[in-house]
């Protein structure tokens with residue numbers, strides 16, 4: 001069995017669903033169920049004995065130690081985190097608690113458990129830490145893409161907290177020999193993405209007839225990867241990655257934000273035309289920029305392709321079509337996720353962003 005943390009969030013839940021669709025190895029899913037955790041995403045596993053859900057915090061040392069001792073997992077995959085950059089700017093405290101202190105406590109519990117293993121069980125154990133390309137900082141337009149040896153230059157409280165967690169993971173390998181692996185991935189998109197993030201926010205706002213808030217000049221570049229390709233990369237790293245290794249994961253798919261928004265508008269024009277016959281592009285609104293906004297991320301994913309044979313299956317064209325269609329087909333999931341807490345966040349975040 002494996003222990004997954006943060007498995008009720010966007011990527012973690014996609015990972016758990018894909019994992020159990022592919023094999024019968026059980027999953028213990030430890031998730032605090034913050035605003036970003038959503039049991040509805042896991043509804044299809046409700047009666048499934050292969051999925052053991054535990055509501056709890058990765059920073060709860062006693063709980064994690066007990067779960068490890070009772071279930072004896074062969075691996076831990078750490079997705080749990082505070083993940084939204086804008087929230088880290090307005091209130092960084094939770095990012096420090098979960099991403100740094102929480103990862104530290106999780107590592108300590110895992111170290112205790114792994115220290116008590118022996119023989120093949122000990123040799124085969126793995127701790128996979130799911131991290132981000134944002135730890136590397138921002139690139140100029142002509143700079144080469146991030147490789148695994150690019151220096152760390154995090155610029156937001158979110159990326160600084162993820163960088164700190166990566167350093168702790170690295171230190172547990174160097175100091176204690178813990179068999180850790182780290183993945184640094186680019187921007188994911190796909191089903192079950194919480195609508196505070198660019199792509200689902202734009203789809204949902206467009207359909208609701210609301211403005212599509214593009215930060216600054218909209219020319220910030222991100223490298224987009226379909227979430228199921230990220231999940232397959234993590235499976236490859238778990239099964240074949242070398243302990244202590246770091247793997248960059250990306251979609252070879254750099255695009256400026258405004259192009260992403262225009263693509264979403266064009267797909268909605270095709271699938272669900274506006275009643276007035278105009279394009280959803282009419283709703284695009286340039287707003288105040290994110291403070292300290294990183295200009296460009298780009299991932300060089302050649303190491304994972306060369307060493308583990310992984311590469312993405314989806315192109316952006318196929319992945320974004322599937323994503324827009326998924327949101328159109330799942331209005332209930334969307335409306336339930338737009339809770340009171342979510343509405344409050346949207347109101348605060350976009351209150352003073354009158355068209356720039």
Ligand code: NAD
Nearest residue numbers: 006008009010011032033034036037057058080081083188
């Ligand atoms: P998310 O915000 O959608 O989900 C995070 C999950 O972690 C939620 O279910 C939440 O309830 C849970 N959680 C938060 N604090 C916890 C705690 N203290 N203990 C236990 N559970 C807790 O995030 P996501 O987009 O699915 O990202 C998952 C991981 O992948 C994160 O570590 C993130 O840094 C990393 N990542 C995300 C992206 C992306 O584009 N979304 C890209 C690269 C890396």
Ligand code: DAU
Nearest residue numbers: 083084085132133134186187196197198213214215220257
């Ligand atoms: O690069 C990987 C990272 O990608 C992950 O580590 C993070 O967890 C994930 O949230 C994501 O971070 P970003 O800040 O890149 O994602 P976000 O969807 O918030 O924003 C994507 C881009 O779109 C970014 O340049 C900001 C811009 N944006 C975002 C929102 C929410 C807008 O222009 N308008 C918006 O309303």
